[in-house]
Amino acid sequence: MSELKPGLPERLEAVRAALRAEEARAGRPAGDVRLIAVGKTFPVSACELAYQCGQRDFGENYVQEGVEKVEAFRASHPQDPGVWHFIGPIQSNKTRAVAEHFDWVHSVDRLKIAARLAAQRPAGMPPLNVLIEVNIDGEPTKSGVTPSEAEALAAEIVLMPGLRLRGLMAIPAPASSSEERREPLHAMKRLFDRLRMRFPTMDTLSMGMSADMTEAVDEGATMVRIGSAVFGPRDYSHACRAEAG
Numbered sequence: 726m727s728e729l730k731p732g733l734p735e736r737l738e739a740v741r742a743a744l745r746a747e748e749a750r751a752g753r754p755a756g757d758v759r760l761i762a763v764g765k766t767f768p769v770s771a772c773e774l775a776y777q778c779g780q781r782d783f784g785e786n787y788v789q790e791g792v793e794k795v796e797a798f799r800a801s802h803p804q805d806p807g808v809w810h811f812i813g814p815i816q817s818n819k820t821r822a823v824a825e826h827f828d829w830v831h832s833v834d835r836l837k838i839a840a841r842l843a844a845q846r847p848a849g850m851p852p853l854n855v856l857i858e859v860n861i862d863g864e865p866t867k868s869g870v871t872p873s874e875a876e877a878l879a880a881e882i883v884l885m886p887g888l889r890l891r892g893l894m895a896i897p898a899p900a901s902s903s904e905e906r907r908e909p910l911h912a913m914k915r916l917f918d919r920l921r922m923r924f925p926t927m928d929t930l931s932m933g934m935s936a937d938m939t940e941a942v943d944e945g946a947t948m949v950r951i952g953s954a955v956f957g958p959r960d961y962s963h964a965c966r967a968e969a970g
């Protein structure tokens with residue numbers, strides 16, 4: 726996504742068009758890839774505008790900010806509040822808020838967090854859809870399990886009532902060439918194909934952001950998480966201070 730259009734509706738439309746074009750180029754059916762609009766640091770009004778343009782899947786990184794948006798949408802659109810994806814790091818003292826508000830969690834990377842989410846998912850809600858986050862390029866400071874740990878964690882998660890194992894998520898390191906971007910995406914697809922033979926509920930591969938969306942679709946992503954290309958550049962200067970500390 727090289728050029729940012731001025732308004733959110735225009736940007737969202739441009740991202741949708743790019744996604745459809747990439748699906749076609751990759752020989753995949755139109756609509757095969759789900760677009761998650763990542764609104765972190767943007768106000769609920771920005772998500773509302775995207776909603777008015779037909780967007781229904783939203784991704785959030787920060788628990789407090791995400792919970793506020795989910796609650797606003799449950800109040801303003803009680804029949805159709807959208808589908809809310811938690812995609813950020815999860816501390817164990819925040820699992821209850823995540824379990825009570827979100828439909829999906831993309832960032833499960835340890836047993837303790839999975840067990841808490843399962844125990845805290847309210848009985849009246851459908852199971853929480855879970856993706857295991859994989860640190861595919863082995864960056865030392867990044868969250869996510871190693872590819873070899875993913876299978877053991879998956880085997881535990883499928884036993885937990887309250888959770889439904891849907892697949893894998895990755896945030897590959899930024900890379901300057903398309904070739905370099907493809908490598909971890911391709912490794913994720915191979916891991917995904919191998920694990921889903923053992924765990925048939927796995928149908929989702931979440932990878933691809935504004936900078937690598939086209940390569941991710943080509944390599945088999947079923948969800949892309951797009952922030953700046955939809956909402957515009959982020960300003961972190963006064964966002965989410967309460968959670969940073």
Ligand SMILES: *Cc1c(COP(=O)(O)O)cnc(C)c1O
Nearest residue numbers: 763786812934935950951952953
């Ligand atoms: C911020 C974020 C995104 C979206 O990033 P953009 O580069 O703005 O598209 C996607 N996934 C995760 C986990 C993020 O934190």
